[in-house]
Amino acid sequence: MPGKNQFVYNKWMVVELEKKKDVFLQTAYMNGIPTEQRAFGIVVGSGRKGQTYLYWDKNSLYQLPVSYYTPANDWCNSPGYSENYIRFDRPIPATCLECHSTYAESKEKKDGGTVFNKKSILYGVDCERCHGPGAAHVAFHTQHPEAKTASNIISAKNLSRQQRLDACAQCHSGLRKHTQPAFSFTVGQKLDDFSTPNYDVDTVGNLDVHGNQYGLLTACRCFKMTAQLDCSSCHNVHVSERQNMTAFSQRCMSCHNVNGVAHDSCSYKPPTGIILADNCVDCHMPLLPSKKITLKLANESTVEADMVRTHFVNVYQEATKRFVEKSR
Ligand code: HEC
Ligand code: HEC
Ligand code: HEC
Ligand code: HEC
Ligand code: HEC
Ligand code: HEC
Structure with a gap:
């Protein structure tokens, strides 16, 4: 955690982060006078990129003003909040x-707010969110320990391509417009019957790279020109393969060859010292700045965009230049 446990908005406004008897608190100070204090209720995010903190007010949740941003190991203004003013009022749906x-x-209140049943919350993304409800599965295998084939659980292998994509798109296609209550979709159903995308797949230029891996991937030629490409073509979701660019590049090469003559191989002639097969990713799926998530760090005066891995696989001349420069 950062050395200094405060976020300075300007010379009048400061948020202090502190721990008192096992309780973490964020306290707002205006001209040195404490004005509002709230305790951390729920932590959102693994910390891979960052963490946002929510507080309880009766049975409703609100976002705390300050979040943590991992790449800089520092505090920042929470997403959705201005970097110029302390706020505690963003309701969490x-x-x-x-x-x-x-x-x-949860239940929606008449004023649009949301009340949660605190005891019902199951933290983390569990097997059930991708494999369907598992209670019956667990019960079956407890009673029939001899059974070798999985029953009463949705096997990803038996799903169609769209069903497999929908299993990920429920969380990885950006903000969607809900036509059914939250948590009503289960894997195997058609996601568009529960919520509709709020973007136009044909205008990729305007699509934000943050959180919409589905929208970007389905717009690129690797996806459009094949019948089988889906998220599992590159990701093994049961293990973290973060930063393992050679492993990801192997998956690209299951369809593309390198230094070949075929039209589907990399046509770039790299300077000596760069081996294409080591890292297709930084040239063809570069980190690009998010248009939605921008933040100001506690010790910086400028506002920065979060960098996200685009899933619109393509030729990026600028990223290629940067990669070649960095590899020298
Ligand atoms: C219930 C929502 C949900 C579903 C369903 C879901 N994800 Fe995620 N996924 C998340 C969230 C939230 C994160 C960010 C977690 C974090 O770092 O705090 C994430 C992170 C990831 C990451 C980055 C992990 C890392 O270690 O770098 C990958 C890759 C990923 N998901 C792939 C998938 C794929 C593929 C599927 C479908 C098989 C899927 N996810 C289904 C919510 C979901
Ligand atoms: C983020 C989504 C996600 C989560 C969470 C997840 N899985 Fe999977 N799982 C998948 C996908 C996608 C496949 C298919 C992989 C493939 O096609 O190669 C799969 C495959 C499997 C398989 C192989 C049989 C099959 O269905 O094809 C088993 C067994 C399995 N998962 C068990 C689990 C268990 C147990 C958990 C919880 C500890 C879990 N999974 C959590 C997405 C997920
Ligand atoms: C449509 C699904 C979706 C919704 C709604 C959503 N998130 Fe996320 N969020 C994700 C996914 C997926 C990631 C990780 C992938 C990425 O960075 O693109 C993520 C990443 C994050 C991270 C960074 C975590 C990390 O270390 O990777 C934080 C913090 C976060 N979300 C907070 C929130 C909060 C707070 C809300 C509600 C106000 C919210 N998100 C609403 C899907 C969602
Ligand atoms: C399932 C097979 C498959 C996988 C996996 C795959 N691709 Fe592709 N990719 C294709 C096909 C098919 C095309 C279209 C070729 C054509 O237009 O002739 C394509 C097109 C491309 C293009 C040209 C894009 C354009 O719009 O002109 C690039 C660059 C590319 N792929 C790079 C990659 C990289 C890098 C990876 C790994 C991160 C990857 N591909 C993974 C099948 C795949
Ligand atoms: C062609 C290969 C490929 C496909 C297909 C693919 N991904 Fe990825 N994905 C990657 C690579 C490479 C990374 C970067 C990994 C890293 O930086 O360690 C990545 C990173 C991610 C991340 C982390 C994002 C970030 O900015 O840190 C998420 C979340 C994710 N993928 C989800 C998905 C989902 C959901 C799908 C299906 C809609 C999908 N991916 C399909 C190759 C792929
Ligand atoms: C140093 C950056 C770099 C690396 C590494 C790299 N490429 Fe490329 N690739 C390019 C550039 C740039 C082009 C466009 C052709 C050119 O400008 O010479 C290209 C072209 C392609 C094309 C043809 C696209 C088209 O529309 O004709 C494919 C397919 C491709 N690369 C796949 C890959 C795969 C797969 C890997 C990893 C094994 C890879 N590339 C590694 C930079 C790179």
């Missing part, structure tokens, strides 16, 4: 937990 937890029972 069920859809936020729909992507960031396994289950949360």
